[in-house]
Amino acid sequence: xxxxxxxxxxxxxxxxxxxxxxHAGSLVAALASWLQARAHDGQWLIRIEDxxxxxxxxxxxxxxxxxxxxxxxxxxxPILRQSDRSAQYQAALDHLVAQxxxxxxACSRKEIEAAQTRSLTRHSAAVYPGTCRQGLNGxxxxxxxxxxxxxxxxxxxxxxxxxNDALSGQQTQNVATAVGDxxxxxxxxxxxxQMAVVLDDAAQGISHVVRGADLSDNTPRQIMLQxxxxxxxxxxxxxxxxxxxxxxxLSKQNGALALDLxxxxxxxxxxxxxxxxxxxxxxxxxALAHWVQLTRQA
Numbered sequence: 001x002x003x004x005x006x007x008x009x010x011x012x013x014x015x016x017x018x019x020x021x022x023h024a025g026s027l028v029a030a031l032a033s034w035l036q037a038r039a040h041d042g043q044w045l046i047r048i049e050d051x052x053x054x055x056x057x058x059x060x061x062x063x064x065x066x067x068x069x070x071x072x073x074x075x076x077x078p079i080l081r082q083s084d085r086s087a088q089y090q091a092a093l094d095h096l097v098a099q100x101x102x103x104x105x106a107c108s109r110k111e112i113e114a115a116q117t118r119s120l121t122r123h124s125a126a127v128y129p130g131t132c133r134q135g136l137n138g139x140x141x142x143x144x145x146x147x148x149x150x151x152x153x154x155x156x157x158x159x160x161x162x163x164n165d166a167l168s169g170q171q172t173q174n175v176a177t178a179v180g181d182x183x184x185x186x187x188x189x190x191x192x193x194q195m196a197v198v199l200d201d202a203a204q205g206i207s208h209v210v211r212g213a214d215l216s217d218n219t220p221r222q223i224m225l226q227x228x229x230x231x232x233x234x235x236x237x238x239x240x241x242x243x244x245x246x247x248x249x250l251s252k253q254n255g256a257l258a259l260d261l262x263x264x265x266x267x268x269x270x271x272x273x274x275x276x277x278x279x280x281x282x283x284x285x286x287a288l289a290h291w292v293q294l295t296r297q298a
Contacts, residue, residue, distance in 0.1 A: 010042025011207045014073075015197070017049045018060035021258035022067045025212065025242035025250040027271040031291075032239040033210035034073050035275075038288075039295040045204055046075035051082040051196045070261045071268055072284045080204060082196050089191045092199055092229060093144060093184055101150050101228050102184060105132040106139035128180030142187035148176045151228045161220040166237035173220040182221050198222050202231040213238040214249055240274050 014030045016022060022030070037044035046068065050056045068074070096102035107128075115129045132139075133147065152159065160172045175182075184195045197218075201209065216238040226233050242250040250256045259267055265287055269279040272291055280287035 009207070010037055010040035011045070011205050012037040012042060012210055013045040013047050013201070013204065013206050014068075015047040015049045015200075015211075016064050017052065017056070018064060019052075019055045019057060020060060020252040020256075021063050023242075023250060023252065023256035023259060024267070024270060025256065027067075027071065027259055027267060028242055028274045029210070029212045029239060030068060030071075030073055031268060031271045032237075032275055035288075035291055035295045036208060036210050036237065037076075038292040039298075040208075042207075043076040044073075045077050045080070045206075047080045047082070047200055047204065049082050049193075049196070051191050051193070053083065053190065067259055067261060070264050072264070072288050080200060082191075082200065085196070085200065085203075086191065088199055088203065089185075089195055092195065096146065096184070096228060097144075099154070099228075100147070101154065102144055102146050103133060103181075104136060104141035105143045105145050105181075105183075106136045106141055107131050108142070108187075125179070127178065128182065130181060133181065143183050144185040145181040145183055146225060146228065148179075148181050148224060151224055152176070155227050157224075157227060161223050163219055163223055163233075163236060165216065165219075166235065168216070168238065171216070171219070173217070175220050175224050179221060184225075194218065194221050194225055198225045198229070198231065201234055202226070202229075206234050208237065209234045210237045210239060212249075213241050242274060 012033045014033045016026060016030075034044050036042075046065070048061055048064075050061070065079075093102060105128075109126070111131070112126045112128055115131065116126050128145065132145075151157065159176070160174055162170060162172045164170050173179075182194060183192045186192055216236075219236055223233050225231075244250045244256070261267055265280070265284055268284070268287060272287075273279065277291050277294055280290055
């Protein structure tokens, strides 16, 4: 497989999941990605990340699109939905398997956690120990994983994956020891986030990914998968998070309230403040235009 060659035109995206309406943290990510696209005279696309279908709520996509529209944020092109792209994901997995870069796995989460040689902290994930890398030993396949070591060897990649974050600077991770061979197709038959987002970014020709800092640790896995599939790696920028009163990231999972858009400019001013931009008065259009200019000068 080959990647789309970027033409030098900035192309960004905002990719919400329809598991609930946008909240204050979502608007920060949406505004940040929109401002960067406008500041670079580029385009901004909306993608609906509905690959995890059991968690998606009917009607929420329309609510999200309306929330964005009320804030003056409109997609510059057709909306891509992950639920329409299973055939593309399957073709990519077939390619990886044929190249010896992916394999089936019979392990349950409980078995993987039991095999850990280190204690897991509250938010840490278990590192896959490679149990099924050499075969299933008569067990039934549950999931499919990327063989990280095989990718490194095949493409002569450094053990440390290195990338430059536009805000945080140079970052590194040893994917093999920090994560292990990661899932591409889940045991429940749903496509993993890493597989979907990498292929979607490539299909849309995304040149710059602007998203919340909570997604930063996904970046090295996505770069590894891009290398395995011969896809272009976008530039990354991870924005500050909005925190809840308990110190946790504001999210739908911890009951974040839907955006109050009775005053759209007030909601946007709050999001802009997280991004270090000054509050504005007057019309929505003038506020957005001023923030674009400030972003362009930064």
